Amino acid sequence: MGSIIEITKSAPLSGSVRISGAKNSAVAIIPATVLAGGPCVLENVPPLTDVYNQCRILSYLGAKVEWLDATTVSIDTTALRNETPPDRLAGKLRASYYLMGALLGRFGLSRIGLPGGCKIGPRPIDQHLKGFQALGCKCDINDGYVLLEGNGLHSGHVYFDLVSVGATINVMLAAAGVEGTTTIENAAREPEIIDLANFLNKIGVTVKGAGTGTLRITGNRDRGWSEHSIIPDRIEAGTFMIAATATAGDVVVKGVITRHLESVTAKLRETGVTIEEGEDWLRVSGPARGKAVDVKTLPYPGFPTDLQQPLTAYLTRCAGTSVITENIFENRFRYVDELKRMGANIKVEGRTAIVEGVEELRGATVQASDLRASSALIIAGLAARGRTRVRGISYLKRGYHDFIGKLRQLGAEIDLV
Ligand code: EPZ
Numbered sequence: 001m002g003s004i005i006e007i008t009k010s011a012p013l014s015g016s017v018r019i020s021g022a023k024n025s026a027v028a029i030i031p032a033t034v035l036a037g038g039p040c041v042l043e044n045v046p047p048l049t050d051v052y053n054q055c056r057i058l059s060y061l062g063a064k065v066e067w068l069d070a071t072t073v074s075i076d077t078t079a080l081r082n083e084t085p086p087d088r089l090a091g092k093l094r095a096s097y098y099l100m101g102a103l104l105g106r107f108g109l110s111r112i113g114l115p116g117g118c119k120i121g122p123r124p125i126d127q128h129l130k131g132f133q134a135l136g137c138k139c140d141i142n143d144g145y146v147l148l149e150g151n152g153l154h155s156g157h158v159y160f161d162l163v164s165v166g167a168t169i170n171v172m173l174a175a176a177g178v179e180g181t182t183t184i185e186n187a188a189r190e191p192e193i194i195d196l197a198n199f200l201n202k203i204g205v206t207v208k209g210a211g212t213g214t215l216r217i218t219g220n221r222d223r224g225w226s227e228h229s230i231i232p233d234r235i236e237a238g239t240f241m242i243a244a245t246a247t248a249g250d251v252v253v254k255g256v257i258t259r260h261l262e263s264v265t266a267k268l269r270e271t272g273v274t275i276e277e278g279e280d281w282l283r284v285s286g287p288a289r290g291k292a293v294d295v296k297t298l299p300y301p302g303f304p305t306d307l308q309q310p311l312t313a314y315l316t317r318c319a320g321t322s323v324i325t326e327n328i329f330e331n332r333f334r335y336v337d338e339l340k341r342m343g344a345n346i347k348v349e350g351r352t353a354i355v356e357g358v359e360e361l362r363g364a365t366v367q368a369s370d371l372r373a374s375s376a377l378i379i380a381g382l383a384a385r386g387r388t389r390v391r392g393i394s395y396l397k398r399g400y401h402d403f404i405g406k407l408r409q410l411g412a413e414i415d416l417v
Contacts, residue, residue, distance in 0.1 A: 004389050004416070005391075006390075008413040012250065020046040021230035023398075027054050028192060028196045029195065030075065031054065031099055032102065035105055037204075040225050040226055047070055049092075055075070063075055101169070105175065108177075127161060127162065127164045135171075137151075157183045160186040165299075172197070177221070181217065187212075199228045234256070234260040237253050239372075243310070246313065253281060265277070271318055272286075292320030297326050308326055310372065312355065312376065313376040316361060317383060322354075333348045333353050338364075339377070344358065345357075362384055363381060368391065368395050370395055371395045371396070374396040375400060
């Protein structure tokens with residue numbers, strides 16, 4: 001199997017696609033099993049390289065990890081050792097830094113390699129450390145490692161300077177192992193935070209306020225274990241909604257929590273897309289050519305930054321001028337140069353991209369620079385005249401399970417070469 005994704009202009013996508021479990025929930029709940037007192041069974045886990053690598057880190061530390069089927073994994077961390085995961089493993093995914101909070105919460109000490117920045121910005125961890133310090137933890141960074149020393153952790157109160165999904169999750173994990181009630185203000189409100197809170201509540205931690213900006217976590221030393229089903233991936237779902245729209249298709253996206261997609265549904269409707277909402281499905285039918293819109297990425301429940309790239313790929317052909325403002329990451333427009341190679345008319349000024357809709361894109365060979373850029377370039381290729389080749393299949397597999405297979409099921413002309 002090749003490593004280049006080849007797409008030719010496809011007929012309007014049609015049919016239905018079932019959404020997998022949420023990557024950004026799974027990569028947080030897998031390390032949360034470190035806080036459990038016994039074997040946890042996680043269901044609806046997306047079979048992704050980021051998920052497998054997060055499990056490999058736990059195995060390395062002595063956890064018993066057993067896949068019961070393609071999307072169900074049993075993780076028993078009873079015999080976990082508090083060691084530093086090797087860089088070859090931790091360096092494969094940013095979410096390995098959740099081991100900071102998990103190991104601190106369980107053992108009162110942790111040492112993890114600094115996470116890499118990536119192509120969407122420097123991605124500092126100052127807010128994570130601020131939260132750990134509020135619990136009485138001493139934090140040092142030297143020769144590329146973060147050393148956290150509890151020395152008698154206590155519950156605390158942290159007010160984040162900005163909304164951070166990762167910092168919220170990391171401090172929840174640490175606080176889960178600390179007696180007393182820790183308060184986190186200006187917390188992230190993403191559905192993945194609520195999913196983690198639900199898991200922690202099942203193993204004997206008390207988390208209140210998940211989904212609001214104020215979290216209260218009452219940890220305890222004597223925690224149980226449980227089973228848990230991961231919520232559906234709203235970003236995968238939104239990506240397929242946009243792919244359908246970009247090809248003027250008619251697609252049912254199944255197995256979703258529709259309220260997690262409210263900002264996406266609203267924005268696509270503004271471009272002229274018809275969206276019918278069911279119990280756990282959305283039917284998306286796109287117009288021959290959408291209308292330009294303005295969009296600003298914001299923390300949940302605002303428009304998600306992870307769909308900024310796929311949406312922009314669609315907006316390149318919408319009639320009129322669209323203004324896209326990326327408020328979350330400093331540098332999440334690198335893929336725009338690749339879209340311009342396909343004939344898109346986009347001007348980037350700092351955190352803003354101004355898109356003049358063109359009638360048609362033309363296929364080209366393009367390079368994905370991150371996970372969501374890869375899906376964005378594929379979406380552009382579905383609607384572009386001729387053939388598009390996208391390099392960067394490894395990014396795609398990190399965040400989308402069987403993306404190519406699911407698109408082919410909907411009629412896309414896409415293959416690996
Ligand atoms: C999570 O990243 C997601 N990753 C990202 O998804 C997502 O784009 C992001 O949240 C925003 O929703 C996972 O869940 C594994 P942040 P995270 O901390 O936690 C700044 C994908 O494609 N910041 O909410 O790293 C930071 O630089 C990925 O699935 C600080 O300044 O995001 C950014 O500008 C991409 N200091 C902003 O906050 C800190 O200590 C939001 O980052 C932490 C963050």
